[in-house]
Amino acid sequence: MEGSIPGDPARVAGQISADATIAPMPSNLNEDRWEQVLARHPQAHLLQTYAWGELKAAFGWQVLRVESGQAAAQILVRRLPLGLRLAYVPRGPIGAWLPELLPELDAACRSLGAFALTIEPDAPDDAAAALELGYHGFRPSRQPIQPRRTLLVDLSGSEDEMLGRMHQKTRYNLRLAAKKDVTVEAWSDLEAFGQMMQHTASRDGFGAHHPTYYARAHELFHPLGACELFVARHAGQPLAALMAFAYGQRAWYLYGASSDLERQRMPAYLLQWEAMRWARSRGCTSYDLWGVPDTELSELERDFAGRSDGLWGVYRFKRGFGGELVRSLGAWDRVYRSRAYALFQQLSHWRRSLG
16 A cells, blocks of 8 residues: 555564653643743633643643743643654743753653644744754654644724725624624533534544533633633524634634535624624734745735635635734654654654545
């Protein structure tokens, strides 16, 4: 079979296990201590919050939080096939962490038996930063987890100024939804939202979490005032919904779903607008639309011109809100066990080759 892994996987896994070096477990910061860390870094990303770690812990991830001086990181570790463990720092580490935090990161990853550490810094794409990562032993990852390119909507100024920064067609669709009797309100039916997410994922061909994942996210963040679930309705019928998050001065649109009903009423436009208004009420100055194709804007406009399918539909919808197109540093790997890392790369290639 094309893309199959040479050799006996069981034998290779045995070699990896024999190669593993388990270091003593470093101190894991509790909730109070982690909140003290975040208080020193008010611009830390949502994915480095304690609640986010608790969400991932509820769905199979092991969480370890470490610090050194003014730097810190929330590390997630996941067990993969063949006994492999991969460590991951989403949108972190926090603070000026190179090289001060490296010993703590290495000790934590080795204590959990990780063959490699993947980081996705919450930082813009920058040649000097990439060179520094390379100097300290990181290499560009072939397995990114979070979207590298996104659109950031500016929430500053008046609502009229916000609307003025949007594309004319987006403003029109937003107002059309209100004229066509679409209403938006906070929603508490997490089961219905989970089902709508499953339907949307099946229809549009993307992956979705189990419905219990969204319920747990809401349970963790909503009491903190850091999450709201919104639904757009017509005549009482749910048409679309989204879950938005806020932390510090930033907000994120992470999960969105829609039914197949009344799409001509443009409910998604009014839904996003109300989520942005909620984010402003929480003191946020930016709203992250969370991912567009990782392609330069000029290439996006050229490659998707005249199309309404798939990625172009998503990009065109998000682009209409007038956000700034930004690109992050992307994913970087630090390898602890080269044979296990090579096997992981082969496994990933094999899965991609199977479609």
